Amino acid sequence: MEVLLSALNASFVHSSLAIRYLRSYCEDEFKIEISEYTINQHSDDIAAEIYKANPDVLGFSCYIWNIDKTLDIIKILKKVKPELTIILGGPEVSYNPVKLMEAYAEIDYIIYSEGEYSFKELLTSLKYNKPFSNVKGLVYRQENKIIKNEPQPVIDDLDIIPSPYNQIGGLENKIAYFEASRGCPFNCQYCLSSTLSSVRNFSLKRVKTELLRLINAKVKQVKFVDRTxxxxxxxxxxIFKFLLDNKPDDHEINFHFEIAADLLSNEMIEWLKQVPIGYFQFEIGVQSTKSATLDIIQRKMDFNRVKEVVNELLEAENIHLHLDLIAGLPREDYERFKESFNDVYQLKPHKLQLGFLKLLQGSGLRKNAEEYGYLFTERPPYEVLANNDISYDQILNLKMVEEVLETFGNAHYFDHSLEFIYQNFYDSYFELYYDLASFWEEGEYYRYSHKLTFLYQVLQKFYQQHCQAKQKLFNEVLKFDYLLGRRRVNNLPDFLTRYRIENYKTRFRDFTNNPKEIKKYFVELNQLSSRQLRKEIQIETFAYDIIEAIKEPTKELKKGQTNILFNYHNKEGLFNKAQFKKVEI
Incomplete structure (x- = not known):
């Protein structure tokens, strides 16, 4: 019996943890292959590949982002290979599996509980023609009926599950998902974890062994899926100390964790400041700063403590901080959501993710949707369209705000320019992004993807239309941002002004031929030859003291040329930007 497990990931760099668990748990008795695709591939292409693999049994791991395409694929496969046995599992098929099997005759079996035990028992029943009635956590067809067996109890001793990474091929330069535990200590009503059992841990010995295996496999990122x-x-x-002790020297890797910031002790925060730049990433779910909303969704959080922790971690400039907000939560109207946005944005996290509530099947909010007047999409991802407190028009406004936030704010190519605009012309960050979103929509920029250089010009046009004062100074700040996040450029785009000092080429060559002069600014550049140096640095002239302009954006500055040396050889920080200093040439 040939078994193939498959998953449609969000993109090529992702990988499926679920199908690796199932393979590892069953491979002592069954030959199991895995194949992974992305939701961006055509259904018929995926179906063709699976058909050519000629499995007897096909299993799919199903989530809100891949269920529709998965169903398309199994429809194709059942037409051309009706004898193929199809098994679905995962969160998106577990809440109402009987109804789903009634709607899709192509589905032979659904596993709706924790999968390892049930999947192996099902394969055993298929191979040896045993009754399915004994397989807990299984939904199956019997004559003209659909039978749902009792749930499979959760696995208390997680270490009995073999490692999903015993076979580790194909993960180099990809994101590997990892569990140190299952379950969640909290009961957030928008999350499916609220329907699960309490926290169960893999042993630390097991966790360390698997992490070391992933480090040695040179994966791009290890993303912990532990809920908290x-x-x-x-x-x-x-675990933190183990990862620091085993940081590799021969390749780049980072570790992403979802944490509750208010649970971090001061002692741990101090220790975290020694972690190498970019080695850890923390995702912190704020969701809302309105207490009444947090109470309704049963989200426990001390936002004052979150602010303290985030500020402390940001000072160290070594850990990427990703903070989440959810629009559309109960009792948080449009005006109050603006406050949540400003509360979080003012902390200056490295990324503010503005997400939109999804009423997941089985979640507490889905069950109480009528109470809050929720309108949401019928098909996955069940995203909220409106509720009693926020209209569809307002949701659409926030959608456009989210787009420009991702394009300009979270990209970090425009940091000084955006701060200059805010400091000089706005009282709240939300209003800045709202105006930028309106400009973006009016110009229909959202219809197409754009090169980075063009986005600088878009921001310049926005400034000309909405701000107007200090235009020449802003253009210099924009030019500074343009040069800071790039490699050396021979020519500036036409919309940015280049100033050249007299005999620049000769003076630049003399400067790069003088080690003592170079050492005054960046000692580490002395190791480069003059020829190498000229490829790694750039000296650009600004019409104002640009260092003062970015330090104090509201300060009135007189014109006066300043030369800035950009060092692209030794980039720094989480966003790999050039170092810079004023220079005489």
Whole structure:
């Protein structure tokens, strides 16, 4: 019996943890292959590849982002290979599996509980023609009926599950998903974790062994899927220390954790400041700063403590901080959501993700949708369109705000320019992004993808239309941002002004031929030859003291040329930007 497990990932760099768990748990008795695709591939192309693989049994791992395409694929496969046995599992098919099987005759079986035990028992029943009635967590067809067996109890001793990474091929330069635990200590009503059991942990010995295996496999990123990674401080500390002790020297890798910032102790925060730049990433779910809303969704959070922790971690400039907000939560209207946005944006996280509530099947908010007047899409991802407190028009406004936030704010190519605009012309960050979103929509920029250089010009046009004063100074700040995040450029785009000092080429060559002069600014550049140096640095002239302009954006500055040396050889920080200093040439 040839078994193929498949998953449609969000993009090529992602990987499926679920199908690797199932393979590892069953491979002592069954030959199982895995194949992964993306939701961006055509259904008929994926179906063709699976058909050519000629499995007897096909399993799919199903989530809100891939269920529709998965169903398309199995429809094709059942037409051309009706004898193929199709098994679905995962969160998106677990809440109402009987109804789904009634709607899709192509589905032979659904596993709706924790999958390892049930999947292996099902394969055993298929291979040896045993009754399906004994397989807990299974939904199956019997004559003209659909039978749902009792749930499979959760696995208490997680270490009995073999490692999903015993076979590790194909993960180099990809994101590997990782569990140190299952379950969640909290009960957030928008999340499916609220329907699961309490936290169960893999042993630390097991966790360390698997992490070392992933480090040695040179994966791009290890993303922990633990719902609240730091709910157990002692375990958290030990895993953090292990990762720091085993940081590789021969390749880049980082580790992403979802944490509750208010649970971090001051001692741990101090320790975290020694972590190498970019090695850890923290995702912190704020969701809302309105207490009444947090109470309704049963989200426990001390936002004042979150602010303290975020500010402390940001000072160290070594850990990427990603903070989340959810629009469309109960009792948070449009005006109050603006406050949540400003509360979080003012912390200056490295990324503010503005997400939109999804009423997941089985979640508490989905069950109480009528109480809050929710309108939402019938098909996955069940995204909210409106509720009693926020209209569809307002949701659409926030959608456009989210787009420009991603394009300009979270990209970090325009940091000084955006701050200059805010400091001089706005009282709130939300209003800045709202105006930018309106400009973006009016210009129909949202219809197409754009090169980075063009986005600088878009921001310049926005400034000319909405701000007007200090235009020449802003153009210099924009030019500074343009040069800061790039490699050396021979020519500036036409919309940015280049100033050249007299005999620049000769003076630049003399400067790069003088090690003592170079050492005054960047000692580490002395190791480069003059020829190499000229490829790694750039000296650009600004019409104002640009360092003062970015330090104090509201300060009135007189014109006066300043030369800035951009060092692209030794970029720094989480966003790999050029170092810079004033220079005499």
């Amino acid at each position: 990674f730091n709910c157990n401080s002692k375990r958290t500390w030990e």
